[in-house]
Amino acid sequence: AQSVTQLDSHVSVSEGTPVLLRCNYSSSYSPSLFWYVQHPNKGLQLLLKYTSAATLVKGINGFEAEFKKSETSFHLTKPSAHMSDAAEYFCVVTPDNYGQNFVFGPGTRLSVLP
Amino acid sequence: EAGVAQSPRYKIIEKRQSVAFWCNPISGHATLYWYQQILGQGPKLLIQFQNNGVVDDSQLPKDRFSAERLKGVDSTLKIQPAKLEDSAVYLCASSSSRVSSYNEQFFGPGTRLTVL
Numbered sequence: 001a002q003s004v005t006q007l008d009s010h011v012s013v014s015e016g017t018p019v020l021l022r023c024n025y026s027s028s029y030s031p032s033l034f035w036y037v038q039h040p041n042k043g044l045q046l047l048l049k050y051t052s053a054a055t056l057v058k059g060i061n062g063f064e065a066e067f068k069k070s071e072t073s074f075h076l077t078k079p080s081a082h083m084s085d086a087a088e089y090f091c092v093v094t095p096d097n098y099g100q101n102f103v104f105g106p107g108t109r110l111s112v113l114p
Numbered sequence: 115e116a117g118v119a120q121s122p123r124y125k126i127i128e129k130r131q132s133v134a135f136w137c138n139p140i141s142g143h144a145t146l147y148w149y150q151q152i153l154g155q156g157p158k159l160l161i162q163f164q165n166n167g168v169v170d171d172s173q174l175p176k177d178r179f180s181a182e183r184l185k186g187v188d189s190t191l192k193i194q195p196a197k198l199e200d201s202a203v204y205l206c207a208s209s210s211s212r213v214s215s216y217n218e219q220f221f222g223p224g225t226r227l228t229v230l
Contacts (some may be wrong), residue, residue: 043118107154107155
């Protein structure tokens, strides 16, 4: 069975400082991993995905994540936060050989202070 | 291309009433999903359709929830009768490929249901 842990329910950073949102997963198979962002009253939007190719994945809006199998982690980072990054972020795991069975983490709310 | 459409965006009902949500996926997307997102939690899959057939409904409370996808395009999710704990955002998503494990799911804006 798959599961996702997002270690922080809320992260607060100042504009222009780095962002780190942590995600650990459990999967019986080699997983595919995703990060989605949800702005208030908007649908979920894909930020980036890991699909067993390069372990460092670059996404939209300057975000990237590194897959570390030994640590079962897929942390999301951004060098410099922008006010528009304030949103809810979800880490998602899906087992590679079943394809589309998304398991969401509980989410991390990112606040960006001026 | 147009995104996933959902209606209504908001719904307030009293417990024991019925409610229905509608979803129109991205054109050509064969797979459609309904998720329930309770406040403060990540979305939880309720049901997955492949064309008009059900792939996974293991987490759908079948005593009160039902869903259909006639003609393999639009879908409706119904709750009858509603309970207080059904208050949540109901998300619809679609994806284009049947067996790829790398599919992005495209999400609609959701329907926020409040049960009083």
